[in-house]
Amino acid sequence: MKNILNANQNKADEIKQHLKEKKVLMVNIIGSPGAGKTTLLENTIESLKETYSIAVIEGDVATDRDARRLQKYDIPIVLINTDGACHLESISIQNALAEFDLDKTDIVFVENVGNLVCPAEFDIGEFAKIAVISVTEGDDKPEKYPLLFREAKAMILNKVDLIEYTDFNKTEFDESLRILNGGLSKFEMSCRKNEGLEGWLDWLKNTHAETAK
Amino acid sequence: MKNILNANQNKADEIKQHLKEKKVLMVNIIGSPGAGKTTLLENTIESLKETYSIAVIEGDVATDRDARRLQKYDIPIVLINTDGACHLESISIQNALAEFDLDKTDIVFVENVGNLVCPAEFDIGEFAKIAVISVTEGDDKPEKYPLLFREAKAMILNKVDLIEYTDFNKTEFDESLRILNGGLSKFEMSCRKNEGLEGWLDWLKNTHAETAK
Numbered sequence: 001m002k003n004i005l006n007a008n009q010n011k012a013d014e015i016k017q018h019l020k021e022k023k024v025l026m027v028n029i030i031g032s033p034g035a036g037k038t039t040l041l042e043n044t045i046e047s048l049k050e051t052y053s054i055a056v057i058e059g060d061v062a063t064d065r066d067a068r069r070l071q072k073y074d075i076p077i078v079l080i081n082t083d084g085a086c087h088l089e090s091i092s093i094q095n096a097l098a099e100f101d102l103d104k105t106d107i108v109f110v111e112n113v114g115n116l117v118c119p120a121e122f123d124i125g126e127f128a129k130i131a132v133i134s135v136t137e138g139d140d141k142p143e144k145y146p147l148l149f150r151e152a153k154a155m156i157l158n159k160v161d162l163i164e165y166t167d168f169n170k171t172e173f174d175e176s177l178r179i180l181n182g183g184l185s186k187f188e189m190s191c192r193k194n195e196g197l198e199g200w201l202d203w204l205k206n207t208h209a210e211t212a213k
Numbered sequence: 214m215k216n217i218l219n220a221n222q223n224k225a226d227e228i229k230q231h232l233k234e235k236k237v238l239m240v241n242i243i244g245s246p247g248a249g250k251t252t253l254l255e256n257t258i259e260s261l262k263e264t265y266s267i268a269v270i271e272g273d274v275a276t277d278r279d280a281r282r283l284q285k286y287d288i289p290i291v292l293i294n295t296d297g298a299c300h301l302e303s304i305s306i307q308n309a310l311a312e313f314d315l316d317k318t319d320i321v322f323v324e325n326v327g328n329l330v331c332p333a334e335f336d337i338g339e340f341a342k343i344a345v346i347s348v349t350e351g352d353d354k355p356e357k358y359p360l361l362f363r364e365a366k367a368m369i370l371n372k373v374d375l376i377e378y379t380d381f382n383k384t385e386f387d388e389s390l391r392i393l394n395g396g397l398s399k400f401e402m403s404c405r406k407n408e409g410l411e412g413w414l415d416w417l418k419n420t421h422a423e424t425a426k
């Protein structure tokens with residue numbers, strides 16, 4: 001297991017260096033099945049596609065459903081079907097990146113396999129891990145699945161339009177995040193209603209500007 | 214990986230045999246973080262505890278939050294903290310079962326780590342895997358994460374009280390389950406409201422009666 005992690009990390013470091021030279025921002029979107037990762041991508045691409053050249057790597061254990069949902073944007077998409085495996089590794093990412101013209105790419109979004117546990121353990125050369133969680137999953141998730149929330153640079157709390165129908169306690173949720181990761185950038189939104197994405201879009205723009213310096 | 218799976222399966226077979234001799238029904242509850250597994254257990258134990266001797270094995274990557282939620286029932290609970298690992302394995306289950314007096318136990322509920330992918334790959338000696346999914350996760354989950362839905366004997370569709378606030382398409386969901394696993398027993402409920410559990414409780418009673426024959 002240690003050898004696997006070391007080999008993965010070495011490859012991830014190569015990717016990081018390569019993306020830096022090419023001034024490409026790559027973010028690794030991680031969350032449970034149904035947290036809203038693909039809908040987040042749809043809205044984000046819709047908002048940014050006129051200004052930025054975007055490419056997507058879609059990770060899935062089976063099917064190309066998510067990749068197909070993004071085909072309408074006419075952007076480069078590589079689908080990685082893990083055939084049951086629970087996370088993406090840097091070797092597959094390196095192969096996928098080779099399919100893009102990185103000289104003409106600003107941002108690469110990686111949608112990881114729907115899983116709050118395993119993907120957080122694997123560096124795939126991303127600049128930032130983005131945790132996506134929905135209010136319907138409950139306010140105890142950061143405490144119960146701490147690694148992702150520690151590792152992430154930004155966290156998206158999705159489906160806030162449903163909060164009144166749940167027992168989600170925003171104060172406890174924020175407090176557990178503060179303890180785990182005080183520097184985390186936090187954004188609340190409803191991807192399904194395409195509401196509240198401004199802060200997240202600004203974060204991407206600023207982060208891309210830093211990367212491209 | 215193959216060796217790990219083989220060793221796990223051998224141990225699982227031993228457990229299965231032992232539980233059969235003791236006439237104990239063990240079910241393995243699997244679903245994403247926040248699908249409602251612990252709330253399902255709370256309601257189920259509340260309904261059955263006068264009639265059956267129940268024990269619980271709680272799997273979690275970190276914290277004892279779920280185990281603490283069940284302490285009010287004064288039943289035997291063993292917490293398995295996987296320390297980051299994404300599923301339970303049969304060796305830990307065997308150790309946990311040794312803590313119970315199986316001659317005085319009717320049903321063992323195992324709450325697996327919140328994860329729709331990895332736990333489905335590991336037989337832990339259970340009689341049945343139970344898939345728990347909530348409508349807020351979306352109707353495409355069986356197709357996207359097929360293994361669990363193929364392996365499960367029963368499926369609980371939770372949070373049906375929220376269906377009107379989502380895009381969940383019941384017809385497509387049922388159709389994908391029918392294709393994956395025509396023999397699956399299906400139950401719809403709202404665990405948070407403790408509504409609609411009758412069918413599930415009957416299934417447990419009948420399945421236990423079969424086991425105890």
